[in-house]
Amino acid sequence: MNKDMMLGSEAVALGVKLSRPKVVSAYPITPQTHIIERLSEMVDSGELDASFIRVESELSAISAVLGASQAGVRAFTATSSHGLALMHEVLHWIAGSRLPVVLVNANRAIGSPWNIWTDQTDSMSQRDLGWMQVYCETAQEALDTVLQAFYVAEKVLLPIMVMIDGFILSHTLEEVIIPSQKQADAFLPIYEPEYFLDVDNPLSFGNAAKGDVFYYLREDMQHSMEASFGVIREAHNKFDEIFGRKYDIVERYYLDDAEIVFVIAGALTGTIRVAVDKLRALGIKAGLLKIRYFRPFPSDIVKNLLKSKEHVVVLNRSVSFGSAGQLAQEIKNALYYEPSKPKIYDYILSLGGKDVFVEDVVNLAKNVGNLKTSKILWRE
Amino acid sequence: MDFREVTNIEYMNQGDFACPGCGAGLSMRHALKVLGDNTVIVMPASCWSIISGVFPTAALQVPLMHVPFATAAAVASGVKNAFRKKGQEDVNVVCWAGDGGTFDIGLQALSGAAERKEDIIYVCYDNEAYMNTGIQRSSATPPGAWTTTTPTGNPLIYEKKDMFNIVVSHNPAYVATSTIAYPDDFYQKFEKAKNAKGFRFIHLLSACPPGWRIDSKDSVKAMRLAVESGVFVLMEKEQGKPVKVTYKPKGLVPVREYLLFQGRYKHLNEDTVNEIQIMINEHLMSLGLL
Numbered sequence: 095m096n097k098d099m100m101l102g103s104e105a106v107a108l109g110v111k112l113s114r115p116k117v118v119s120a121y122p123i124t125p126q127t128h129i130i131e132r133l134s135e136m137v138d139s140g141e142l143d144a145s146f147i148r149v150e151s152e153l154s155a156i157s158a159v160l161g162a163s164q165a166g167v168r169a170f171t172a173t174s175s176h177g178l179a180l181m182h183e184v185l186h187w188i189a190g191s192r193l194p195v196v197l198v199n200a201n202r203a204i205g206s207p208w209n210i211w212t213d214q215t216d217s218m219s220q221r222d223l224g225w226m227q228v229y230c231e232t233a234q235e236a237l238d239t240v241l242q243a244f245y246v247a248e249k250v251l252l253p254i255m256v257m258i259d260g261f262i263l264s265h266t267l268e269e270v271i272i273p274s275q276k277q278a279d280a281f282l283p284i285y286e287p288e289y290f291l292d293v294d295n296p297l298s299f300g301n302a303a304k305g306d307v308f309y310y311l312r313e314d315m316q317h318s319m320e321a322s323f324g325v326i327r328e329a330h331n332k333f334d335e336i337f338g339r340k341y342d343i344v345e346r347y348y349l350d351d352a353e354i355v356f357v358i359a360g361a362l363t364g365t366i367r368v369a370v371d372k373l374r375a376l377g378i379k380a381g382l383l384k385i386r387y388f389r390p391f392p393s394d395i396v397k398n399l400l401k402s403k404e405h406v407v408v409l410n411r412s413v414s415f416g417s418a419g420q421l422a423q424e425i426k427n428a429l430y431y432e433p434s435k436p437k438i439y440d441y442i443l444s445l446g447g448k449d450v451f452v453e454d455v456v457n458l459a460k461n462v463g464n465l466k467t468s469k470i471l472w473r474e
Numbered sequence: 475m476d477f478r479e480v481t482n483i484e485y486m487n488q489g490d491f492a493c494p495g496c497g498a499g500l501s502m503r504h505a506l507k508v509l510g511d512n513t514v515i516v517m518p519a520s521c522w523s524i525i526s527g528v529f530p531t532a533a534l535q536v537p538l539m540h541v542p543f544a545t546a547a548a549v550a551s552g553v554k555n556a557f558r559k560k561g562q563e564d565v566n567v568v569c570w571a572g573d574g575g576t577f578d579i580g581l582q583a584l585s586g587a588a589e590r591k592e593d594i595i596y597v598c599y600d601n602e603a604y605m606n607t608g609i610q611r612s613s614a615t616p617p618g619a620w621t622t623t624t625p626t627g628n629p630l631i632y633e634k635k636d637m638f639n640i641v642v643s644h645n646p647a648y649v650a651t652s653t654i655a656y657p658d659d660f661y662q663k664f665e666k667a668k669n670a671k672g673f674r675f676i677h678l679l680s681a682c683p684p685g686w687r688i689d690s691k692d693s694v695k696a697m698r699l700a701v702e703s704g705v706f707v708l709m710e711k712e713q714g715k716p717v718k719v720t721y722k723p724k725g726l727v728p729v730r731e732y733l734l735f736q737g738r739y740k741h742l743n744e745d746t747v748n749e750i751q752i753m754i755n756e757h758l759m760s761l762g763l764l
Contacts, residue, residue, distance in 0.1 A: 116559040117552055145555035150586035154548035157541065157583065161516065161552025164539050167559055169552070183542050291514050291537040291553060293565055298532040300540030307529050 096272040102263035103128035105233035109240030111142045112278035115170040117162035119147035119155045125260035126174040126200040152177035156184040163193040166290030175202035175216045189224030194247035202260040203446040211447020212260040218412040218420040224315045226254040227389040229359035233268040245329045250322040259361035281336045319390040343392045345384040352381025358409040359385040369455035393428040403436040409443040441471045490533040492525045495690030497680030498599040501654045508664035513566040518546040520572035521606040544579045547587035550594045573600040573614035577635045588644035588673045595674045601682035609685045620738040647672030650710035653679040655697035679706045687737020699732040704758045
């Protein structure tokens, strides 16, 4: 088995290379830049047979990817934070066009004030677009998820945003098993879309549509999101067969008998795993539910796993001001119709890269009896 | 050129949504006769977003993709690179944008694509304001013109942005101005653009009867008067060659004749008309036409 030490961002670039996109377009932004630097090297050396379009903004990066995808080829871009915000309008357009673009976002805070550190508000602010969203914990998971993302997107015909936490994952060296191109090709079929810009079959894409048609198209996006769980499972099963690594829509850690459950998405999951181990050693029945797919949100799975629990502490790395942590909103939503449900705590764990230590989480669990469910909880 | 050689094939269907007398509709019809069916159109928000038809109708016989306002040149870059990777290098990838999508909101993407020497043709049909939203000023609106956001006239210090020279400064393969009111000039320039490789830009003056406050039958007359008065100069620049004026009016028509038959200039007094004439004269002198 071929292994190497690499940064999370390099693992992403490797996953992209193995997916054989024909067009990559990107604009530099910390902490995503390593991804496109590595991809530029791969294109220039001929390792990756793609066009790399070095655009003048993220708005143009996502626009070039829109054009490439509409022309019928596999297309990729990566960004972060302000860059993702600048892409917003075109992100909508890509989803509405049902184009299977894959984007990797290195989660980073959005100013003001300036802050380059990790924070999931950037991608959470883009949750309502019609893009699928996956949050990754490790470099291996990031690499593998890029491959899976193309597989799923191209079957569901919705774009996918893959998240890696800035610095914590993008800039951290981890051991990564390197898949072979042969394995990747066995997993990911050649992209052959049904509809694309074709001079032999001229079609107009995006012509104005009145309410009845527009409503139907949007309803269909929702149906596709709901039906995508089957495709995601299919992708995970095929991935396991070929690569021997198992993935699921959510991940459980000491969850079955847990009385206190932490819910989290992204790279801080690793820290919470250590906290759970410590709590278990202290005799406290703690467990962890890691959310991989945030869009579509796996409400039924979450409901069944959490409905009989006593305490659910949702650890948000983002906040919707005036409402709640976005992850907590989803957990509450999933459990709303259950006659008996756990106490759900909406805890803002970290924003803008504020450090999180294992002890913070251990103390949170020890103190769970004193926590309030009525409002957002902030750290001291 | 010999108009008997112009194809009888129509790439634009009947029953489009253009207003009577629309210069943009006429321009597309003839541009496609030159470009042919090996062409893909990328269209940002503009009057043409509507002219092209409402689902399930479509006005064009070539592939078309609608795109957000600021993105045309970047989307076209992606389309062209994709075609290249598919071995279809010869497809004409054409941006078809209004003045707002070119002079204003799309300028950054346009500059990026021109600087990268993307192999695309960018056509701006310039009707000198945001006409689709109901006649609001753009940076292509000429000094003095009435719009709904310049109700007393566009300030004279707002000189119309010099798009030709902005694009020329990127040293692209081909840059031209033209108007369908001079079909000979129009056809030759689209032919040149089609046959060149690299970034190509054609700036079309395109009359808008509702926005210019003229009768729809006077659309071609307005475009001709713009040229005959020197308000709009027909010229081109091929890479490595100097700027060439392609049509020199025989005896310039006074600017007042162009201005005062249009409702959008009706409010102008004698002094303002004279000031505009001086501005036009200065521009013509800089081109050696006066």
